[in-house]
Amino acid sequence: MEEYPHPKIPALVDDFKSEKLGRREFLRFATLLGLSASAAYSIAGIAMPMGAKADDMPKGGNLRIGMRCMEIKDPHLADFAERSNVIRQVCEYLTFTDRNNITHPYLLEKWEASDDLKTWILHVRKDVKWHKGKPLTADDVVWNLKRVCDPAIGSSMLGLFTGYLVEEYDTGEKDSAGNAKKSSRLWSDKAIEKVDDYTVRLNCSSPQIAVPEHLFHYPMFILDPEEKGSFGPGANGTGPFEMTEFTVGKNAKYKARTDYWGTGPYLDTFEFVDLGDNPGAGIAAVASKQVDGLSEADAVQINSMKNFPHVAVYKVETTQTIVARMHPDNDLFKDKRVRQAMRFAIDREKVIQTSLLGAGTPAEDHHVAPSHPEYAALPKYPRDIEKAKKLLADAGFPDGFETDMVTRPDPIWELNTAQVLAEQFKDIGVKVNIKSLPSAQYWEVWTKAPFSLTAWGHRPLAVMTLSLAYRSNAAWNESNYSNPEFDKLLTEAEGILDPKQRSVVMAKIEGIMQDDGPIVQPFWRIFSTVIDKKVKGFELHPSQYIFAHQYAIVQA
Amino acid sequence: MTRFLCKRLIMMMVTMLCASFLVFAVCEFSPGSVARKSLGPFATQQQVDLLSKKLRATDPLPVRYSRWLGVLLGLIPDPLQAPDSGLNFNDPRGAQYFGNFGYSTLNKLPVNDVIWNRLKNTAVLAGLAFALIVPLSIIFGILSGLKEGGALDRFLSVICITFTSIPEFASGVFLVTLFVILWPLLPGTSQLDPGSGWSIPSQLVLPVAVLVIYDFGYVARMIRVSMIGVMERPFIRTAVLKGMNTRQVIFGHALRNAMIAPFTVLLLQINFLVSGVVVTELVFAYPGFGRLLLDASLFGDIATLEAATLVTVAIAVTTQLVGDLGYMLLDPRIRVK
Numbered sequence: 017m018e019e020y021p022h023p024k025i026p027a028l029v030d031d032f033k034s035e036k037l038g039r040r041e042f043l044r045f046a047t048l049l050g051l052s053a054s055a056a057y058s059i060a061g062i063a064m065p066m067g068a069k070a071d072d073m074p075k076g077g078n079l080r081i082g083m084r085c086m087e088i089k090d091p092h093l094a095d096f097a098e099r100s101n102v103i104r105q106v107c108e109y110l111t112f113t114d115r116n117n118i119t120h121p122y123l124l125e126k127w128e129a130s131d132d133l134k135t136w137i138l139h140v141r142k143d144v145k146w147h148k149g150k151p152l153t154a155d156d157v158v159w160n161l162k163r164v165c166d167p168a169i170g171s172s173m174l175g176l177f178t179g180y181l182v183e184e185y186d187t188g189e190k191d192s193a194g195n196a197k198k199s200s201r202l203w204s205d206k207a208i209e210k211v212d213d214y215t216v217r218l219n220c221s222s223p224q225i226a227v228p229e230h231l232f233h234y235p236m237f238i239l240d241p242e243e244k245g246s247f248g249p250g251a252n253g254t255g256p257f258e259m260t261e262f263t264v265g266k267n268a269k270y271k272a273r274t275d276y277w278g279t280g281p282y283l284d285t286f287e288f289v290d291l292g293d294n295p296g297a298g299i300a301a302v303a304s305k306q307v308d309g310l311s312e313a314d315a316v317q318i319n320s321m322k323n324f325p326h327v328a329v330y331k332v333e334t335t336q337t338i339v340a341r342m343h344p345d346n347d348l349f350k351d352k353r354v355r356q357a358m359r360f361a362i363d364r365e366k367v368i369q370t371s372l373l374g375a376g377t378p379a380e381d382h383h384v385a386p387s388h389p390e391y392a393a394l395p396k397y398p399r400d401i402e403k404a405k406k407l408l409a410d411a412g413f414p415d416g417f418e419t420d421m422v423t424r425p426d427p428i429w430e431l432n433t434a435q436v437l438a439e440q441f442k443d444i445g446v447k448v449n450i451k452s453l454p455s456a457q458y459w460e461v462w463t464k465a466p467f468s469l470t471a472w473g474h475r476p477l478a479v480m481t482l483s484l485a486y487r488s489n490a491a492w493n494e495s496n497y498s499n500p501e502f503d504k505l506l507t508e509a510e511g512i513l514d515p516k517q518r519s520v521v522m523a524k525i526e527g528i529m530q531d532d533g534p535i536v537q538p539f540w541r542i543f544s545t546v547i548d549k550k551v552k553g554f555e556l557h558p559s560q561y562i563f564a565h566q567y568a569i570v571q572a
Numbered sequence: 573m574t575r576f577l578c579k580r581l582i583m584m585m586v587t588m589l590c591a592s593f594l595v596f597a598v599c600e601f602s603p604g605s606v607a608r609k610s611l612g613p614f615a616t617q618q619q620v621d622l623l624s625k626k627l628r629a630t631d632p633l634p635v636r637y638s639r640w641l642g643v644l645l646g647l648i649p650d651p652l653q654a655p656d657s658g659l660n661f662n663d664p665r666g667a668q669y670f671g672n673f674g675y676s677t678l679n680k681l682p683v684n685d686v687i688w689n690r691l692k693n694t695a696v697l698a699g700l701a702f703a704l705i706v707p708l709s710i711i712f713g714i715l716s717g718l719k720e721g722g723a724l725d726r727f728l729s730v731i732c733i734t735f736t737s738i739p740e741f742a743s744g745v746f747l748v749t750l751f752v753i754l755w756p757l758l759p760g761t762s763q764l765d766p767g768s769g770w771s772i773p774s775q776l777v778l779p780v781a782v783l784v785i786y787d788f789g790y791v792a793r794m795i796r797v798s799m800i801g802v803m804e805r806p807f808i809r810t811a812v813l814k815g816m817n818t819r820q821v822i823f824g825h826a827l828r829n830a831m832i833a834p835f836t837v838l839l840l841q842i843n844f845l846v847s848g849v850v851v852t853e854l855v856f857a858y859p860g861f862g863r864l865l866l867d868a869s870l871f872g873d874i875a876t877l878e879a880a881t882l883v884t885v886a887i888a889v890t891t892q893l894v895g896d897l898g899y900m901l902l903d904p905r906i907r908v909k
Contacts, residue, residue, distance in 0.1 A: 289768075290857070291761060291857040292854050294857070296748065300761050301760055303753050304760040306770065
């Protein structure tokens with residue numbers, strides 16, 4: 017009998033063999049519990065998807081990818097995929113979630129989880145060296161993990177760690193409105209603990225299955241403590257490249273490291289080129305081969321570029337989505353029948369066709385995607401104008417109402433979605449005035465506006481998004497949603513390993529979102545881009561991540 | 573003459589002061605704090621307040637404006653560059669010198685390291701465009717103004733009006749489709765980067781073409797009207813009647829008189845070309861001044877915005893001065909009193 021790293025794994029294996037557990041779920045959870053990906057794939061009876069072999073990859077050359085180069089304050093504050101892509105070539109994560117949503121150890125050799133999922137032991141790789149020479153140690157890892165938990169740093173990791181590593185407490189002070197000021201701190205001095213030079217232990221206050229996936233969340237870079245969170249050309253990192261040049265709005269240039277601990281890099285140099293906000297510039301730059309590809313291309317751009325003979329189109333289904341979210345504490349939306357009516361008002365297929373040119377799949381208003389391992393299928397409901405009108409009338413709005421919807425003008429698919437939704441809401445008597453604010457201004461009000469449209473990024477587990485966005489008082493709870501029963505079930509789901517038991521709880525959570533929840537969610541987005549055919553090793557990651565050390569150029 | 577120049581210089585200073593204060597005031601009333609924009613959506617309020625304090629963005633408007641002015645004139649060191657500010661702002665020129673435009677919160681660089689390069693790029697674009705617009709519009713203007721309503725006039729007018737009516741983004745896309753996609757002769761974007769496989773001159777062709785197409789027709793129409801007016805004047809009739817040939821009439825008598833009014837229009841084009849080419853810069857991803865101005869104003873990067881405003885105002889006032897001096901050359905009757 018094989019020795020498994022976690023006592024729950026045999027049960028998972030049994031469930032998988034008796035077909036109680038799907039293959040994808042088995043792979044996800046067995047690897048999260050510390051089983052190596054190769055072992056998990058071999059139990060699942062399929063070949064592990066392997067990238068091209070390092071020896072087969074051509075060496076040398078310069079690769080240029082078009083992407084916005086925005087200012088970078090501190091890698092632990094990275095808030096957009098573009099920003100993290102600039103840092104990602106230099107600094108790395110402890111874990112790596114691949115495009116099939118399987119999480120692997122990366123700067124870690126492996127991890128071990130306790131039976132109750134409250135203690136996680138992280139074993140740091142011993143062969144990793146910083147670019148500037150010294151080895152990566154447990155001290156570096158502890159410094160990084162503690163730093164993101166400091167509220168003065170302001171990393172979004174704080175929200176993810178809240179509930180198991182971090183707790184909120186009352187500071188005893190009052191703000192100008194007289195409300196108690198809250199702050200966050202590690203729940204215990206021993207929450208993040210160094211065991212020896214290459215081992216770190218996380219002692220959690222409650223069970224948490226998604227720890228390895230959280231460690232791959234985009235701001236969770238492992239930085240050199242000596243650089244105190246700064247980043248720029250020459251910054252130290254464990255990653256495959258060294259940054260040589262960075263100009264906001266222009267470019268980021270990299271040179272390959274020759275002493276990289278992992279596989280690759282195959283390129284000599286790599287470059288991000290900022291082509292600005294104009295979608296036409298991206299098309300023109302690809303057409304004249306000024307860039308070898310784009311970090312992202314929307315459906316309109318893909319349509320214009322798919323016939324270029326020198327590029328290949330890549331597509332991947334993601335859990336990236338957009339939600340029209342309502343504040344249940346606002347007078348218009350406080351009756352849950354109004355929120356239900358809004359959900360019955362929309363025709364998802366039409367929204368997908370119009371705003372995404374078909375590049376999407378319908379969503380079900382609960383922010384759990386069919387590709388999430390926790391997904392429980394609920395009966396689907398079509399557009400029903402009569403029912404929506406009746407619900408509105410019962411809630412005291414027989415003639416509908418008028419409201420503002422706050423949104424952003426770019427990317428363009430967001431504004432398109434706002435327009436299609438507004439048209440469809442009109443059919444049930446709800447007149448929506450679209451208020452499109454410039455991005456910077458939008459982020460000032462994104463949690464405050466009573467009704468707004470917000471895009472949410474891809475996350476491999478649904479419980480990650482649900483706890484970031486809908487748990488009472490969560491940092492990113494933009495909809496002011498607060499439902500004690502929902503919170504209780506969510507905490508429960510985060511700690512359940514048994515898939516059957518969990519899907520019962522998840523079905524309840526999804527049901528609450530559809531019945532009482534604050535969102536109308538039209539679709540999941542299919543993410544796409546184009547890359548020159550001469551580039552080998554490119555795989556489109558659903559989180560929009562670029563890993564340049566995997567790519568090589570086939571010289572003509 | 574010296575008095576005239578001094579007077580103009582003082583006026584220029586006053587205009588720049590007023591404009592810079594206006595920009596400060598407008599930024600003050602535009603929503604969204606710089607700290608929030610700089611930290612992004614997911615930062616906590618606590619953090620935003622902390623950065624606002626570090627950036628000294630909480631001081632009243634007059635205090636901040638006079639501080640900015642003091643830093644610019646080199647009277648006080650830039651407080652944001654003090655090592656204890658925790659902002660990590662570091663200008664190699666030092667914290668106190670004349671012409672210190674401060675630190676760009678958007679680019680995290682001294683403004684002096686950002687704007688001059690961008691201005692140079694735009695100057696290249698604008699200079700090339702201007703060098704083509706002037707002769708083209710003069711030729712078109714004179715030819716169509718010679719005989720109002722003639723076949724040539726109608727033909728040239730159609731060209732001028734059509735070209736002027738096409739917005740820059742449309743002609744940009746049209747030219748890209750033609751010369752980049754269908755007939756790949758030219759690069760589609762102009763990042764002025766020799767590493768992209770296209771020479772810098774080839775990268776300038778399309779943006780310059782777009783600017784010329786958009787702008788020359790308008791100036792040509794102005795010259796045409798002025799030319800028509802001059803051609804009807806008695807001294808032209810006299811010149812023709814005394815037997816001068818057409819060439820001598822045009823170059824000896826008509827052109828100089830016809831250029832007085834369009835001269836201002838031509839100079840105004842310089843202002844437009846420096847600050848107004850943002851659309852062309854966006855279409856071709858050109859790293860120019862207009863794009864910098866747009867990014868800075870969307871971000872609320874007041875230091876960059878102020879510097880850009882001063883530069884733009886300085887250019888506008890200078891072209892005006894050049895205009896006045898030019899009038900004297902063109903028309904000796906205009907005398908400085």
